[in-house]
Amino acid sequence: MPEVNKNIKDVGTGFASFLSPPGPEVVRFTVGQPDFDTPEAVVQSAKDSLDRGETVYTRTQGSVELCTAVSNHLKRHKISIPAEDIVISPGCKQAILYGMMATLDPGDEVLLLAPAWPSYDGMLKLLGAVPIHVPVNRENYHPDFTALEKAVTGKTKAIIVNSPNNPxxxxxxxxxxxxxxxxxxxxxxxIIDDMIYATLVWEEYGYTSPSVYEGGKDRTITIGGWSKGWAMTGWRLGWVGGPSEVIDAVKKINASAATHVATFLMPAAVTALSLEEETKNMAASFRQRRDVIHELLDALPGLSVPKPEGAFYALCDVTGTGMDDVEFATRALQEAQVQLIPGSLMQGGEGLVRISYATSMENIEEGVKRLRNWLSSF
Ligand SMILES: Cc1ncc(COP(=O)(O)O)c(C=O)c1O
Structure with missing residues (x-):
């Protein structure tokens, strides 16, 4: 048999090993998706499109209406990208891959602020690029500029920014x-700017795009999607926008790789971007949960937890318990029936566990109570 692509052997499987659905007795703090239904108006819009028979090929980069809606949405974040320089992709994930394919050559080094969402590492390796994990400041998970400077070599070509950040x-x-x-x-x-969580920020200053600063616009590829802020993870819709030269390359990649996203999803994605009330209510609910879970987690023996500032994750340092993160996560599942993600599945995440608070307030209270009882029993 001929050999498979050599790049594949280095590609990890991310959080997969800790994401398998446990029994109903387990409190799950692992899944990074909103626990809301997609807003009804969005669902209706897709149904209406199907009823109109919009089931055939259409404009490859995304309908004019949708690219215009994304361009207008980005203006709310002070990002100025014309509709012509927006491409709609099957999920934010694929938009990130397109952005990387358009800007990187094999052997190029790319800086990641570690611990970073593991898919970046996997995608870079698929392309033969080299992920360089640069640890963030441990006390607040913000960038360490001294460490970044030290990580630069003659081969460094890009940096991936994801703020609000997962994990x-x-x-x-x-x-x-x-x-x-x-x-x-x-x-x-x-600068590959993954703004997927931009509408979920709990600090006054909000999400900031690198493209708003002098020198930023011409080097920033802005990538986002509907999954998190609009509760649309299964719809597989994302966008990528940026300088025309990059987006011209993305258009070619998309035309070769996907043609376009499902035609009848495009009007639904436009509808989603027109909603205000629904998205604000979802965000407000996550913020409330952030307040509750942070207070509860921070009071647990041996844990230290910087206050989450956005998205729906709390990253807890568990080194004070005497366990490493894998032992903590494994025993939490077996002994306390709480499922969480060990940080060492990501480079730079050693000693940390990720808790997703995109789950009900009852689950949050019950899950932390179980952790408290378990930790207090030592
Ligand atoms: C940081 C980050 N970017 C991108 C994605 C992927 O988004 P999508 O599901 O739209 O592909 C995720 C999903 O977990 C994420 O956490």
Missing amino acids: TGAVYEPKEVEMLVKFAEKHDLW
């Missing part, structure tokens, strides 16, 4: 984003 829950302050832009300018790097 850390950090939201970078505007001055930090500006520093990231200066850093990228100094070393002539692309």
